[in-house]
Amino acid sequence: MPTIIQDGALVLFQGDSITDAGRSRENDAEMGRGYAMMTAAWFSALSPAKRVRFINRGISGNRAKDLVARWETDALALQPDWISILIGINDTWRRYDRNDPTSAQDYESAYRQVLTQTRERLKARLIICEPFLLPVPEDRVKWREDLDPKIDAARRLAREFDALYVALDGVFAAAATRREPSYWAADGVHPTPAGHALIAQAWLRAVAAMP
Numbered sequence: 001m002p003t004i005i006q007d008g009a010l011v012l013f014q015g016d017s018i019t020d021a022g023r024s025r026e027n028d029a030e031m032g033r034g035y036a037m038m039t040a041a042w043f044s045a046l047s048p049a050k051r052v053r054f055i056n057r058g059i060s061g062n063r064a065k066d067l068v069a070r071w072e073t074d075a076l077a078l079q080p081d082w083i084s085i086l087i088g089i090n091d092t093w094r095r096y097d098r099n100d101p102t103s104a105q106d107y108e109s110a111y112r113q114v115l116t117q118t119r120e121r122l123k124a125r126l127i128i129c130e131p132f133l134l135p136v137p138e139d140r141v142k143w144r145e146d147l148d149p150k151i152d153a154a155r156r157l158a159r160e161f162d163a164l165y166v167a168l169d170g171v172f173a174a175a176a177t178r179r180e181p182s183y184w185a186a187d188g189v190h191p192t193p194a195g196h197a198l199i200a201q202a203w204l205r206a207v208a209a210m211p
Helices: 035-046 064-074 089-097 104-121 140-160 168-175 193-206
Strands: 010-015 053-056 082-086 125-129 164-166
Touching: 010 035, 035 053, 035 193, 064 104, 082 104, 089 140, 104 140, 125 140, 125 193, 140 164, 164 193, 168 193
Parallel strands: 010 053, 010 082, 082 125, 125 164
Antiparallel strands: none
């Protein structure tokens, strides 16, 4: 199945701890233990002749406003051909653990800022990965009131910027009908290895790298 990612492309993964997943800060080849590494490995195995390169610049704890602060050095300066972004759960989480909320409007504004800069400075294609949440432990259920408007914002931005959209909240919701939610993300947020594999599969399907 021919992927839409071109030969020799540079793909950048951006986001928070889910993307970071213990990546090296010194060696780009050490992409962590999460979906970014799995995606790069599977893509490279499925399409070795394309010689696509992957970089992970996720940083644990980041919110959308943190991407704005480091976008020049950690995105634009790298001159990627594709940028994949997964951001938003910390914009919700900080409301509940630190009383430091981010409104859906502020989230959307910061997200739009990095997408606008990318469109103005690069010819990169965009991939927006939907923030997601599973109802484990039980207090996560209340978080939906904060996260759902941010998911709606991410969908609007995907339409506005003609980005590929990876609907991860739906992917995890469907998976949680096959096994208990903690099987996919023990704390409702950070994926298990199986959860990271779900993200990688959805990502690869979005770029037509696998059926």
